Amino acid sequence: MKKTILFVLFIALAATAMACTNLIVGKKASKDGSVMCSYNCDGFGFAGSLFYSPAGRHAPGEKIAIHGWGPAHEGRYVEQVEYTYNVVGFMNEHQLTIVESTFDGRLELQNRDGLLDYFSLMRLALQRCATAREAIRCMAGLVEQYGYNSTGESITICDPNEAWIMEIIGKGPGRKGAVWVALRIPDDCISAHANLSRICFFPREGECWDNGFIVKQKARKTKDLKSISSKHLQYIGQPQVECVYAWDVVDFAREKSFFNGPDKEFSFRDAYCPIDFENVRYADARVWSFFRHHRSDMDQYLPYIEGYFDICDGLPLWVKPDAPLSLQDVQRDMRDHFEGTPLDMTADMTAGPWGMPIRPLPMHFRSSDSIDFFRERPIATQQSGFTMTCQMRSWLPDDVGGVTWFNCDDADMVAYVPLYCCITQVPDPFRPENNPRTEFSFESAFWMNNWVANMVYPRYSMMIGDLRAAQRELEDFYFADQDSVLAAIKDLTPADRHDYLNKKSIAYADRMMRRWDKLARYLIVKYNDQVVRRTDADGNFMRWGYDTPGYDRQFIDAIAPATGDRYRLKKVIDRRER
Secondary structure, three states: OOOEEEEOOOHHHHHHOOOOEEEEEOOOOEOOOOEEEEEEEEOOOOOOOOOEEOOEEOOOOOEEEEOOOOHHHOOOEEEOOOEEOOEEOOEEOOOOEEEEEEEEOOHHHOOOOOOEOHHHHHHHHHHHOOOHHHHHHHHHHHHHHHOEOOOEEEEEEEOOOOEEEEEEEEOOOOOOOEEEEEEEOOOOOEEEEOOOOOOOOOOOOOOOOEOOEOEEEEOOOOOOOOOOOOOOOOOOOOOEEEEEEOOOHHHHHHHOOOOOOOHHHOOHHHHHOOOOHHHHHHHHHHHHHHHHHHOOOHHHHHHHHOOOOOOOOOOOOEEOOOOOEOHHHHHHHOOOOOOOOOOOOOOOHHHOOOOOOOOOOOOEEEOOOOOEEEOOOOOOOOOEEEEEEEEEOOOOOHHHHEEEEEEEOOHHHOOOEEEEOOOOOOOHHHOHHHOOOOOOOOOOHHHHHHHHHHHHHHHHHHHHHHHHHHHHHHHHHHHHHHHHHHHHHOOOOHHHHHHHHHHHHHHHHHHHHHHHHHHHHHHHHHOHHHOEEEEOOOOOEEEEEEEOOOOOHHHHHHHHHHHOOOOOOOOOOOHHHO
8 A cells, every 4th residue: 555755845935945045164174074064044934943854664655745836736746765864954864964045047947847846855865865976866866757846056965075066957847857067065175155056167078977976077277377257267276076967958058048159168157047236246245255254365256246247257166265164163154244345234324323234125225316226135134044054074973973053043143053963853942833933932943033133133233242142152052062972972872872962952952042031031121222221240230320322333424414414413602601
């Protein structure tokens, strides 16, 4: 008898997660030898939570019902495999991690009749695959068999030894399959993608997907290392690049008239996701800012971010950092608002009276005299449903080597909580049923984090220090506790290790919720009615006494140009002096 398994997808999440950021670190680019990647899943209208799928064996003929894009796919199924792995969030029990950002690209290539959206595709691969290479092969085969119905996606695929970037887009209505290309990021490099196709030129030498194996190929080199044309910036300094791609990735572009030059000039990005000022400024600016934190020469690409494509028409797909990155570095990078760059969101009057790096939608706005403006789009943003930084460590057993540092809401405003990839019980604050979209709950990590964040946003420069203190307190504790975790599991059986790591993950989440409840209650008392209540030497509130911090300097300096003499303090002349 055929058994049907419901493959649960959070439809609202999939439909709104169209503005995400992934940062990627190769194992030789990290301080401890781990592969790392990150994910801000951004989109209004959903409450973030943690996906979970248990491991299991499955009977012959078993199928999975796919509910990807709603009622149109009811009654459609994917063949199940014999064994599926434990999946927590976007990491499975073998430390395989898959995350994404949507680049849309040519919208006419979306095939709404295809069965698999990108979330279905990623989660099926996590359930079925143990390595990044297996996952690439799996996803390519699934879209060929069942069809792909999303728009363009950049997908990060990592395991404890390798990091890959794969870009994929459909073939349009009535066409099964997809065109795609995947490249291995050099171990000593970092990469990123953020809602814009990142793969331009890639090595082929007449090779492509070959009987399910990845083939090693030589990259083209350029003698002019000062050139910053996208034709040369993909593999500068790299002697070889591992690359695999759909056999018709170039031929299909020719068929659709997206490309008509010689094969050696083919660029995946230019064919399937042409750039303009908006998608570069809103998307690749985030990549540039990440690279700039870790490589000193990135300001040479500022003309590209400013839209001067005749001077520079792209960013490197990856760069070698000036120094190796720690996991804490990546977490700080996920909280970026372009601070210290020409795009700094805290440094002019648009940040308001208290240096707020948050901007309301829409992305475009028009003045009363019909001048069009735009706002910056940073890595950290208020509409994040959840955020994660993932660490994969090859020298440790899988169950403790793979850690997803997770929380719901804006990366800038939360503390990352470590969750081990072997856990079989999602901590209560991260469970979907405890994170309702339309009702506040003290049991919800999403709503507790939003409660604090939405107090801090309007008076950011005044209040962010207290949030940072709580954030550091929690994360410092979690990082310091990792050595004790490794010591505690050293002599445990696998079953006992899993039980211990389950309890640890739950305790970490509970600790975060208690600390954030304390922080929320502290903030409302300290900053009540636009003043700052004083504290004594022990940090306790004083019964009387408060400070008035006033506005940030850039806002004060903008008052006179905007209002003239309206608020200018006038000297009163005493009549007796006349």
